[in-house]
Amino acid sequence: MSIVEQYRTKVKELLSSGQVKMVIGYGAGTTPDRRRPLFMRSPEDADKMLLDNACIANLSGYLVSEGLLSDEKRVAIMLRPEGVRSINILAAESQLKAEQIVIVGFDTAGEELRAIEGSEAKDFCALIDSLKESAPLQAPDPLFERIVQMSPQERFNYWQEEFSKCIKCYACRQSCPMCYCRRCIVDSNQPQWINTSSHTLGNFEWNIVRAFHLAGRCVACGNCDRSCPVNIPLRFINRRMGMEVLEVFDHFPGMSESQEPVLASFKKDDPETFIL
Template structure:
């Protein structure tokens, strides 16, 4: 039995037994290689679930809408390792109770989806520890190194060109499981911190503050990169922040549900090389 059949059966069993009230998974999308999130509430519908190497979106973002988990019932969700890390972060930030999240874990390897054993976020701890020791993406690091070898003026020009394309659609925010604030800083208008129109300066501010708010929280699912209609390399900014959190504070986002958020904690002996 393939992984898709197996997980359809698992989803049907979970729904039939009443263990979960909802299954969040992938369904057919608008083109053969696209998948869209679907929400299954009864066992008869599990035939709509699809699981293959095209299922790349991080579905953990669908766990945080207000009221979904407030009745104490559980929800099952298809997650890759990055999504499992997101669930851990959301739990650490008190946005959900990980006991209410049943994980249908899978990994995409060499064009195939493979099942990951485990049902609750804490059962994936060894997997996440191995991800931490494997380190961050070397491809992104190569690109980050290239930028860091430039002068500040050249780097500014590079980002100016990138950010000038931004149309402030906020798709990067909407797709991100970490952007759950009821009132985002860009929507605050007294004072107006970030200019609302999409000129380059306001775009700079928005993209800087977005990346900053993801410091030590981004799991590199790449959702923002894929959602961006003008192809700004958002993942690169996030990567730089993840690297800072990992190198300076040994913080690998979403390692466990009781990991303290990196900017909400401190050590007395944190490095301070730059302070006069």
């Protein structure tokens, strides 16, 4: 049996036994190489399910849709390891209860599609631990290396040019599992800290503020980057912030559901006396 068949059987079993009310997975997209989310509510829906190397979107953001989890019924979701980390962060930030989510794990790292064992976020701890160890050695990217090598002025100019393309469509925000606020700071207009018009200053403000809001929370799933209609390499900003947070605070986001948010927590024995 192929992996896809195995997973279809698993999904059918989850739904027919009533263990979960819905399975969030992947279905066919608009073109053969694209996948879109599939919300399976009955066992038959599982036949439309696909699973292959094109299934790269992090679907965890759908879990925090208004009202989905409020009936306390369990929901299953297909996730890659970084998606599991998103679940941990959402649980740590009280947006969901980790035990309400059944995880159907898979990994597309490398060429081959692999199944991963486990059904709840806590079953993946060892896997995530190993990800932290290898995090600094993540696949090198020539463009990222180039940006890191730039002088501050060059880098500023680079991002200024990239951000000049931004049309403030907020697709990055909509696709990000971490952007769950009921009212985004950019929609707050009393006062209007972030200029909504699509010019350089407003674009800078928006993208930089979003990067700060993701510091210590981004799992590098790449949703923002892929959803950007003007191809701003947003993943690099977040990756750089992630490296910084790991280096300075030894914080790798999404290790467990009890991990404290790095920018909100403080240690009372911190020698920095300005805290109190």
